[in-house]
Every structure is written in C-alpha cells, then in structure tokens.
Amino acid sequence: MTLPSLPQRTFCMIRHGQTTANRDAIVAGATDVPLSDLGREQASKLSSLHWLQETSLFVSPKTRAMDTCQLAFPDRTFEIHEDLRERDWGEFEGKLVSDLPSRHAEPKGGDTWDELLARVLKAISECCAKAEDSLPVFVCHAGVIRAAMVLASIGNDVPTAPNAKPLFFRWTGEGHEMTDQLAGVLQL
Numbered sequence: 001m002t003l004p005s006l007p008q009r010t011f012c013m014i015r016h017g018q019t020t021a022n023r024d025a026i027v028a029g030a031t032d033v034p035l036s037d038l039g040r041e042q043a044s045k046l047s048s049l050h051w052l053q054e055t056s057l058f059v060s061p062k063t064r065a066m067d068t069c070q071l072a073f074p075d076r077t078f079e080i081h082e083d084l085r086e087r088d089w090g091e092f093e094g095k096l097v098s099d100l101p102s103r104h105a106e107p108k109g110g111d112t113w114d115e116l117l118a119r120v121l122k123a124i125s126e127c128c129a130k131a132e133d134s135l136p137v138f139v140c141h142a143g144v145i146r147a148a149m150v151l152a153s154i155g156n157d158v159p160t161a162p163n164a165k166p167l168f169f170r171w172t173g174e175g176h177e178m179t180d181q182l183a184g185v186l187q188l
Contacts, residue, residue: 004121004151005151006121006124006125006148006151006152006169006176007124007125007128007129008171009128009136009171010135010168010169010170010171010182010185011124011128011131011135011136011137011138011168011169012055012135012136012137012138012166012167012168012169012182012185013137013138013140013144013145013148013161013166013167013169014046014068014072014137014138014139014140014164014165014166014167015140015141015142015145015161015162015163015164015165015167016035016039016043016060016062016064016065016067016068016139016140016141016163016164017035017036017038017039017040017041017042017043017064017067017068017071017163017164018035018036018038018039018042018163018164019033019034019035019036019039019064020033020034020035020036021033022036022039022163023036023038025096025097025098026094026095026096026097027089027092027093027094027095027096027097027099027100028086028093028094029086029087029088029089029093029110029111029141029143030085030086030087030088030089030093030110031093031094032062032063032064033063033064034063034064034067035064035067035068039064039068039163039164040067040071042163042164043067043068043071043072043164044071044072045164046068046071046072046073046164046166047071047072047073047074049072049166049186050186051135051185051186052184052185052186053134053135053184053185054133054134054135055073055134055135055136055137056079056127056130056131056132056134056135056136056137057069057073057076057077057078057079057137057139058078058079058080058081058084058123058127058130058131058136058137058138058139059078059079059080059081059084059138059139059140060080060081060084060085060086060139060140060141060144061080061081061082061084061085062085062086062141065084065139065140065141066078066080066139068139068164069139072139072164078139079127079130081123081126081127083119083120083122083123083126084120084123084127084138084140084141084144085140085141085144086140086141086142086143086144087110087111087113087116087141087143087144088107088109088110088111089107089110089111090107090108090109090110090111091107091108091109091110092107092110093110103143103146116143116144116147117147117150117151120144120147120148120151121147121151123138123144124136124138124148124151135185137166142160142161145161145167146158146160146161148169149178152169152175152176152178153175153176154169154176154177154178165180166180166186167179167180168180168181168182168185168186170182
C-alpha cells in the first residue's frame with residue numbers, strides 16, 4: 001500500500017514525559033492520565049535546551065502532553081490540535097500493555113491503525129502549514145510518533161519513542177530521516 005506523503009519539510013516530535021500509566025505498564029491511549037514525578041522532571045529538563053531556530057508549538061489535547069509542553073517551553077504559547085491525540089485502544093484501555101494486540105488489530109470501541117495514520121497525516125500537514133517559516137514542534141504521544149515514522153517511510157518496526165526527547169524528521173530533499181540531533185536547530 002502506498003501511503004500519502006508528509007509535508008516536504010523538517011519538523012520535530014516530542015513524546016510527553018513519563019505518565020503514571022507508562023510507569024505501571026497500563027494502556028492509556030484515550031485515557032487522560034497525569035505525568036509521574038519522573039515525567040515532570042523529564043519535561044522540565046527540556047526547558048534547558050537552546051533552540052537556535054524559531055519554533056511553533058503544537059500539542060495534543062491530553063493533559064500529559066500539555067503539561068509536558070508547559071514545563072518544556074515555559075512562558076510560550078502553543079496550539080492544541082485535536083488530531084495529535086493518542087490512539088484510542090477501546091476495550092484495551094486500562095489493561096496491561098502486555099495484553100495489547102498488534103497495532104493493525106481493530107480494537108472494539110477504539111481507533112484502527114488506518115484511522116490513526118489518516119489523523120496524524122492531517123494534523124502534521126495542517127500544523128506545518130500554520131508554522132510557515134518556523135520549525136513545527138509537536139508534543140504528542142508514542143503512537144502518533146510511530147504513525148509519523150510509518151508515513152515518513154522510516155520504518156514499521158521501530159522502537160517506541162522515548163519520553164521527553166526531541167526527535168527530528170529531517171527533510172533531505174528526497175524523503176525524511178529521523179535523528180535526535182540536528183545542527184543549526186538545537187544546541188544541547
């Protein structure tokens with residue numbers, strides 16, 4: 001299957017800090033769970049990064065993503081984009097992560113993988129257009145980042161994105177490549 005293309009530009013995605021559900025290995029895609037103490041610490045550490053390029057911040061409506069953004073980018077405004085929310089796992093919400101089926105499964109009462117891909121493509125496309133010349137930075141979720149990796153043809157079987165770490169989808173002129181460092185954009 002040929003997937004639709006992401007915008008031909010560089011953008012950054014940051015998974016929220018660790019949540020109480022992450023800590024306890026509980027599925028909480030659609031469930032609004034708070035950051036753990038470690039997650040708040042992870043998000044706060046992001047505030048020490050020095051961005052060398054103007055950024056536009058786009059955030060999932062889930063509390064864990066908004067809190068991460070506020071801790072990482074204090075005193076900055078951000079735009080909430082509904083389509084950056086995590087996948088709803090329906091009947092698997094609140095269960096152990098080890099009980100999750102393949103991402104291609106269609107959980108009763110939840111989102112399908114194809115629905116997530118379409119939603120993430122729409123969100124990234126809309127936000128990249130709004131960002132104009134600034135670097136779009138998305139504070140979102142592991143499933144959203146995984147969908148972006150698939151849409152960017154970076155890979156299907158990639159590890160889960162780490163909490164509170166910028167991941168750059170660098171446009172090469174021919175496609176996207178993912179990196180955790182990008183010269184001229186972020187000084188660690």
